[in-house]
Amino acid sequence: MIPAAFEYHAPKTLRQAISTLRKYDGEARVLAGGMSLVPMMKLRLANLAAVVDLGRIKGLSFIQEVNGGLSIGPMTTHYDIESSEVVQRISPILAEAAALVGDVQVRNRGTIGGSVAHADPAADLPAALLVLHAKFSIAGSARRRIVRADRMFVDAYTSALEEGEVIAGVHVPAMPPRTGWSYKKLANRASRFAIVGIATQVTTDEQGVCTRARVAITGAGPAPTRARTIERYLTGKKLTPLNITKSATRAIAGIEFLGDVHGSPEYRKHLTMELTKQALTEASERIR
Ligand SMILES: Cc1cc2nc3c(=O)[nH]c(=O)nc-3n(C[C@H](O)[C@H](O)[C@H](O)COP(=O)(O)OP(=O)(O)OC[C@H]3O[C@@H](n4cnc5c(N)ncnc54)[C@H](O)[C@@H]3O)c2cc1C
Incomplete structure (x- = not known):
């Protein structure tokens, strides 16, 4: 598909980019890698008067x-x-x-x-x-x-x-000492987008007690979100297999699960709990 006609701007500074965006009063967007914006324009999901390409501005990639x-x-x-x-x-x-x-x-x-x-x-x-x-x-x-x-x-x-x-x-920010991490996802085989993805970082004290747990879930609901119920549950406990398994059942709390051609809400709930268990297990094994 071919996008509708639009103006193309390639400013040399961020200030110029912002003032160009302003001129279009919401009808222009910046272009970065174009991996999402260009398909949206081709599918006419985004009909823009202009795109403002950030690609010629020095110093934005570091x-x-x-x-x-x-x-x-x-x-x-x-x-x-x-x-x-x-x-x-x-x-x-x-x-x-x-x-x-x-x-x-x-x-x-x-x-x-x-x-x-x-x-x-x-x-x-x-x-x-x-x-x-x-x-x-x-x-x-x-x-x-x-x-x-x-x-x-x-x-x-x-x-x-x-x-x-x-x-x-x-x-x-810097990662504290004795922290382990893991990102696990079940990917759509065509696009590789997450049907569900779980990011986690866990920190323990010298006795192996969890002092900080962070878990975030993507793909399951309308926006990526922190699983604070798990984070609270694990803090103050040892990261034993039993505690990890118990915490993973709490991963589904408060999420409005999506259902689409890639997976029903029930399937995504199951994946969320299973991948949370896998991610927390790997993160606890990686603590250094
Ligand atoms: C086949 C395919 C598979 C993909 N698989 C995955 C996947 O598995 N996981 C995943 O996470 N993503 C996936 N993506 C998306 C990919 O990660 C894109 O890189 C990302 O979504 C958008 O980045 P971009 O630089 O291409 O942004 P663009 O497409 O250029 O822009 C996307 C949007 O962000 C805005 N924007 C861009 N930069 C800025 C900025 N600095 N400030 C303000 N607004 C900005 C644009 O105006 C536009 O609205 C996939 C894309 C494709 C085409």
Whole structure:
């Protein structure tokens, strides 16, 4: 399919990009990797007056170690993230989730900023960013604002971004010692999107008692979400197989499960509990 006619802008600075977006008063969007936006335009699900390509703006693709954590540019591709030694060392769950996005062509084009802004309910990176307590630096108004990951993913294809705003950076805090991580998903065989995906990070003290548990679920409901019931249940307990199994049954609390051609709500509930058990088991084995 061919998209409807639109204007194309390729600004050289973020400031120019934002002022161009403003001129179109909600009828323009930024273009990053184009892996989601272009198909939407071709299918006429997005009819835009203009696209504002971020691809010619220097300095939007980077991975830096900052205070033991990470600062990542919005145009950094999934492939750059999965193959970065710095990401593998500091936030291995992010590298693990990025490596499971689509296929290598999608990972070579798709960006972290695009994945976050698009807020696909089955996307992988948002779940990892939720357990990492990532923050997003948002440009658009006179002063940049910061949005926390647990405020970013509002609903299906709806993020906390307002009209004319652009994600300018992704910030991930350092991982505490004695932390294990895991990202598990059952992928749609064609697109590789998650039918259900579970991201988890668990931290223990020297006696092996869980001091912090974070679990996020993607694909199951309208938006990726933290499983706080499990997090509360595990905190203060040893990560024994029994406690992990008991906690996994709590994974389904508070989720409005989706049903579609890929899986019924009952199937997604079952997957959520099973993958949570697998992810927590792997995370506890990886504690270092
Ligand atoms: C065949 C296929 C398989 C895929 N499989 C998976 C998968 O398994 N898991 C997964 O998570 N994803 C998957 N994706 C989606 C892929 O990860 C995309 O990279 C991602 O959804 C969008 O990133 P993008 O850079 O291509 O953004 P674009 O398509 O360019 O943009 C998407 C949206 O985000 C907005 N946007 C982009 N960048 C910014 C920014 N910096 N600030 C504000 N708004 C911005 C755009 O305006 C647009 O509305 C798949 C895509 C395809 C085509």
